[in-house]
Amino acid sequence: MRKHWGLLGIFMVVCIVTALYGKNFLTAYNLMNLVQRTALFSILALGVGFVIGTGGIDLSLGSVVCLVGIAVPWLLIEHGWSPWAVVPIVLAGSALIGLAHGLLVTRLRLQPFLVTLCGLLLYRGIARWMTGDQSQGFQGEFADLRSIAVGRIPVPGLETFRLPATTIPLIVLAVIAALFLTRTVWGRWLLATGSNEAAARYSGIPTARLVTGAYVACSLLAGLGGMLFIFDVGSAQPSDFGNFYELYAIAAAVLGGCSLRGGSVSVVGIILGTATLQVLRNSINLLGLGSQLEFAVIGAVLLAGVAADELVRRWHAARLERRGAG
């Protein structure tokens, strides 16, 4: 937790400034929305966090969100499939996408950046082609299924604020991820692989299997996220659904202290990073800064965050150097 004080500070400052100078920040409706978006994006960021932890990257997850998010209403409404078939099929499909990424990276030794860049183009292209680039939606049906994402859980003692249902899968996934990373042998080995792949291999760690597993987890969570996103919004365009989501996820993970060199992942950091980004987007809106500025602000904050982190790291390293010299 100690290493997240800086990020927590930024988060608090943005919240306070927006609450003081913006309209409607502290309304129940706005807060519910913020929690909802944070939960959904955190699921994506957790997935990419695993891949980043191995020293890789996944640029394709926005397109996986799109493919799955479009495929669910397309199969349910256009083709009339049963939800009992559709949900397992799309999740298995996402896992297969991750498996393909993992095998290309570990067996063919292709660069993760390249593999997933091709994925980014490929899956969106498929989504657009199979639907004829037509908007897909639930047309008011499947309300039960969609309540997984749009449902609101009453909180005792609060009248207007009800907790978005998506926080439940997030909490479950976050606890599993945190336990995996800090308590299990495989979690330790995953991070070891990220911090020095050769040393991990020389230590007898099955690095290829772990890296492949990370890509599977990432795409699977992207698929799950895509499903929850489409349940939330109801209908979407294949051409823009999930656009840039990979960048929100990567930015959140990096803000949350995951090093792109691999080897360090923090579940708390990832969720806090996602929350910070979502509050920033929200405050740009509420402060009337013009939503055109959104990317510029996020870019600037991210740059400032990583630059500060790097400076602190160097200062620390220089101190160690001075102490260890002789």
Place this chain on the structure above:
Amino acid sequence: MPSEPTVRSILRARGIGRRFAGVTALDGIEADIRAGEVLAIVGENGAGKSTLLKILSGVLAPSSGSLEEVDAQGRARELRLRNVAEAAQAGIALVHQELNLAENLDLAGAILLGREHHRFGWLDTRSMQAEAARWLARVGLDLDPSTLCGSLPIAQRQLVEIAKALSANARILILDEPTSSLSARETERLLAMLDELRRSGVAIVYVSHHLDEVLAIADRAIVLRDGRMAGTLDRASMDRATIERLMVGRDLPPTTARPSLDGAPARLVVDRVVSAHRRQRPASLTVRRGEIVGLAGLVGAGRTELLEAIAGLGHASGRISLDGRPLTGTIAERVARGLAIVPEDRARHGLFTLDPVRTNVSMAWLPRGAHAGMVDHAGERDLVVGMITRLRLRPADPSRRVQTLSGGNQQKTILGRWLAVEPSVLLLDEPTRGVDVGARHDIHEAVRAAATAGCAVLFASSDLEEVLLLADRIVVMHDGAIAGEFTRDTATEVAIMGLATGGTLETAR
């Protein structure tokens, strides 16, 4: 000889101390550097040698004490060096451990870098080459001054560096681990050349881990321990045991006697294995239960490749078996069968440098201590604390980042990772390179203990002294093939070198 009349003090260190951020790295160092003498500085890693060299060569300023320049009449005056250029002005030159010759320059250009001859603004190549040739001859190199530096082997580059220092009028030549990448023969040649320089009145400061070199060349030696003077020795009082005792601060206990291997069954059998080495020919060898086999040979003889082939790293053909069952598959599968490998390049292939000692040591042990895939944190703590004590790892702090440890302690960390799983086969590649005397002793003892417990040990080392000290049997490789083998009793340095350089067993003996 030190009794020659040319010997006189030219530079003195008076109570030199240096602190970094409140930590004392050096304290009260006294040194007398004399023209026509070789002064050796010895000490374990972290004893303060590099800091002292940096102060002598103007890279660092001392926090206390001073340097004194002594003139021919014996008058001393304080010498303040603010940078390397001022040290060069004062005739002090440091030849670095890592060589830094510009590879794309020819020898004349490299030697006279910054002092190029010119006429009307044009480089005067001919006069530069003539001068460079003189300096090259001085260090015993018969090379065309227009040769490119990049094309020279390391040993010759070292000599070029020395020629460069001499050409800049160096009166005091500081050599930091000059033989770390030289073969035995090249080392001998370097020492002979230094002896000649000494006779011509140059003062030489010689820093080395290799005590036999120090004993061969030094007129006097100062021993550092924990940043302080542990002792000053002259020729008469200088012997290996004394130096080691002063360096380590304790008497090294005698090495454990090796038990008899009579009747020990074969544990690791390597049958006609051909590794990825470009000239490797089929290699066969057997390591018995409890036996320590040393792989000797020159750099590039294929020892590392053979060890990696056994470990399942890289492509290889042939058959390997462990306790009678074939040993195949990935390295992860072989490690699960009881194989362990301590790689040559510990930073790249061995350590998680940013992580603490704790996770580095427990890495391979984790599945053993795990319950349903969950790490046993209490067991891990006990394991690591026990391993730190067993290997005398310093500082004894499981949360210390491996990056900040000395070479010897880093090596102990990797060894500890494997001792924790009690391997059946332990492969070590250069187990004590860049490791100081005390740590080397500890590592050797730990390897002997593992063997006594039944482990089959196969190690590769370029250090003949280490091979003779540790191995029960010595297998010599030359140019990708096994050239022959010796038992502990029949082996000598000369015989091993004979085989390693392409001689036959008959001529070697």
